[in-house]
Amino acid sequence: MAVERTLSIIKPDAVAKNVIGKIISRFEDNGLRIAAARMKLLSQKEAEGFYAVHRERPFFNDLVKFMISGPVMIMVLEGENAISQNRNLMGATDPKKADKGTIRADFAESIDANAVHGSDGPDTAATEIAYFFPALDVYTR
């Protein structure tokens, strides 16, 4: 198994619900460490840049509007197979289809407001981490 890093965002809906700590506990209880963290109200440009791969999709404008509707908690998670481990803990994009006990099943309302983001592969993880954190601000333990 390989130690990996992945980008996690606790989205505005979950921050507004006051469940940052509960979500972080899921990560820590499952072998992931927080290597960097920052709370931030994204600008429209920052959100558009982050989700640029989706810019042609019909839901892009709503997605950006949602992501800037309140502050988000942006984190680098580190651990064995962190990328797939985080995706497993998150559950399916649509909370109605997410497995029981996953973060989205337990904390999300809809496919638009779905509590968390997680990088979907090694390349996107590297790009997304660098988008928000200078290498010097990511702490391996």
Ligand code: ATP
């Ligand atoms: P994220 O990238 O936020 O971790 P994901 O990887 O599970 O989510 P993506 O396909 O990358 O899903 O979509 C990015 C986001 O766009 C989703 O989290 C969701 O909020 C929104 N989205 C995706 N598909 C749809 C859809 N069919 N209708 C509305 N919103 C959608």
Ligand code: MG
């Ligand atoms: Mg995605």
